[in-house]
Amino acid sequence: MKVKRYLVGSVPEALPMIRSELGSDAVILSTKEIKTGGFLGLFGKRRIEVIAAVETGGAAAPVRKPVAPSAPIVRPAAPAAFAPNGATPPLAAQAAMSAADAMSAAALEQPPAPRIAASLAASSYAGSPAHVLTSPAPAPTAQPLTGLQEELLQEVRGLKTWMRQMSAQQAQAALSGPAKKLLERLEQQEVTVDCRERLLQELQADPGFDALSEDGEALWKAAKERIMDWLQPYEPNEDAFTPKAIHFVGPTGVGKTTTIAKLAALETLKNKRSVGLITADTYRIAAVDQLRTYGDILGVPLEVVFSPAETVRAFQQLAGRDLILMDTAGRNYRSELQISEVSSLLRAGEGSETCLVLSLTARTSDMEAVALPFIRNGVNKVIFTKLDETRIYGSLLNLVLEHGLQPLYLAFGQTVPDDLEPFNSLKYSSLLLGDYEDV
Known part of the structure; x- marks a missing residue:
C-alpha cells in the first residue's frame, strides 16, 4: 500500500493531486486540521492534512488526463455592493466568495466523511470510468455541527464578509466624483449601508447613468426623486x-x-x-x-x-x-x-x-x-x-x-x-x- 500526505487549504484542493499521483482507486484515510504560518493574519493559520492511500499489489489503474472543455465555463458572478454600472467584482473575489458559499452549504448539509467521498466522486474527469472510493452508505441524517465545524463555518463567513468589503471598496473607487460625493453625503447623514446600496443600484439601473454620474446637479436631483418615490407612500393624508x-x-x-x-x-x-x-x-x-x-x-x-x-x-x-x-x-x-x-x-x-x-x-x-x-x-x-x-x-x-x-x-x-x-x-x-x- 502506498500512503501519501497532503497539506492543503481545503479537501477539494487535494483531490486532483491524489488522482494524479495515486490514481482513481485511491482512498482518503483521514483528514485533520492543523496550524501553520498565517498570511497577514487573515484566515491563513489553519490547514487541512489529508492522508490518502492506494493498494499497490494489483495493477495500477491508468491515470487519465483531464479532457479540456470545449467551451469556457461561465459561472454566475456574486452580487457586488456599489458595483458601477452593474460591473462585477474582480475574478479573484468572485472565486473566493463562490468557494465560501459552497463551503458554507457543505458544512451545514453533510458531516465530514460523506462530504469527502462526495467531493472525490464529483471530481471525476470527463470520460473516465466510475470508481467507488468509499463503501456506499445511506444518506446521513442531519446532525448538529461539531465545535470544529462551527469554528470553520464562522471563519468562512468572516472571509465572505471581508471579500465583499474589499470588492465594494474597489467598485466604489471606480465611481465618478459626484457619485462618490453622494455616497459620502449619505454616510455622513448616517443612512444605513443597505439604503445606500439600494439607492446607488437604482440609479445605476438608469441607462443614462454614465452621463448622469458626471453631472453633480443632475445626479443630486435624480437621487432626491428616488428618495421621494420611497417615502411618498408614507406621507400622511388630511x-x-x-x-x-x-x-x-x-x-x-x-x-x-x-x-x-x-x-x-x-x-x-x-x-x-x-x-x-x-x-x-x-x-x-x-x-x-x-x-x-x-x-x-x-x-x-x-x-x-x-x-x-x-x-x-x-x-x-x-x-x-x-x-x-x-x-x-x-x-x-x-x-x-x-x-x-x-x-x-x-x-x-x-x-x-x-x-x-x-x-x-x-x-x-x-x-x-x-x-x-x-x-x-x-x-x-x-x-x-x-x-x-x-x-x-x-x-x-x-x-x-x-x-x-x-x-x-x-x-x-x-x-x-x-x-x-x-x-x-x-x-x-x-x-x-x-x-x-x-x-
Whole structure:
C-alpha cells in the first residue's frame, strides 16, 4: 500500500493531486486540521492534512488526463455592493466568495466523511470510468455541527464578509466624483449601508447613468426623486388623526408635551375641532402645569390621571370632545416594568391609537430600541421632534424603510403651533441631501 500526505487549504484542493499521483482507486484515510504560518493574519493559520492511500499489489489503474472543455465555463458572478454600472467584482473575489458559499452549504448539509467521498466522486474527469472510493452508505441524517465545524463555518463567513468589503471598496473607487460625493453625503447623514446600496443600484439601473454620474446637479436631483418615490407612500393624508383618542408615548426629553400642545392648537384654531387633554405625566416636575397653561390659553379642558381607573373616568369626562390627546410620562423603555406602567394607562379598543414620539437627535439604534416593542404591538405612526437641533436626518429614512413607520409630523422649535409641519417627502429629501454645491 502506498500512503501519501497532503497539506492543503481545503479537501477539494487535494483531490486532483491524489488522482494524479495515486490514481482513481485511491482512498482518503483521514483528514485533520492543523496550524501553520498565517498570511497577514487573515484566515491563513489553519490547514487541512489529508492522508490518502492506494493498494499497490494489483495493477495500477491508468491515470487519465483531464479532457479540456470545449467551451469556457461561465459561472454566475456574486452580487457586488456599489458595483458601477452593474460591473462585477474582480475574478479573484468572485472565486473566493463562490468557494465560501459552497463551503458554507457543505458544512451545514453533510458531516465530514460523506462530504469527502462526495467531493472525490464529483471530481471525476470527463470520460473516465466510475470508481467507488468509499463503501456506499445511506444518506446521513442531519446532525448538529461539531465545535470544529462551527469554528470553520464562522471563519468562512468572516472571509465572505471581508471579500465583499474589499470588492465594494474597489467598485466604489471606480465611481465618478459626484457619485462618490453622494455616497459620502449619505454616510455622513448616517443612512444605513443597505439604503445606500439600494439607492446607488437604482440609479445605476438608469441607462443614462454614465452621463448622469458626471453631472453633480443632475445626479443630486435624480437621487432626491428616488428618495421621494420611497417615502411618498408614507406621507400622511388630511385625516391622519381620524381616531377619537390619541396616546403619545416615547422616552424622556423628546418633547411629547410641547408636541401635544402644538397639535391641540392646530386642531382647535385651524381645523375647528373641540379638543380635550389628558396627562399621566405626574413624574416630571411642572409637567402638569405646562400642559394646563397651554389648555387655559386655548380653552381646552385638561384631566390629570394617576391610575388606570382614573384614566377611564377622564375619558368619560371628555366624551363629548371631537379629539382627545393623552400625554404619558417619558419612561425607560428597556424596563419591562416601566413599559407595563405606561401600557396600563392606555385606552384600548376602537377609536383610539398610539403615536410614538422620537427625537431626531438620537441615533438610529437608540430609536429602534425604543420603537421595536411598540412596532411589535401594532404601533406604526411616529412624530419626529427637534429637527432644529440636528443636521443629521438619516435616522428617519432608516426607520421608515426598515420598519414601515409612518412619519406624521416634523416638530422644530418651541413656538406653538407654528413649529410643527406635516411630513413632506420633498422637503425631507432636500434636508437629507442638501444642495450639491453646498455639500
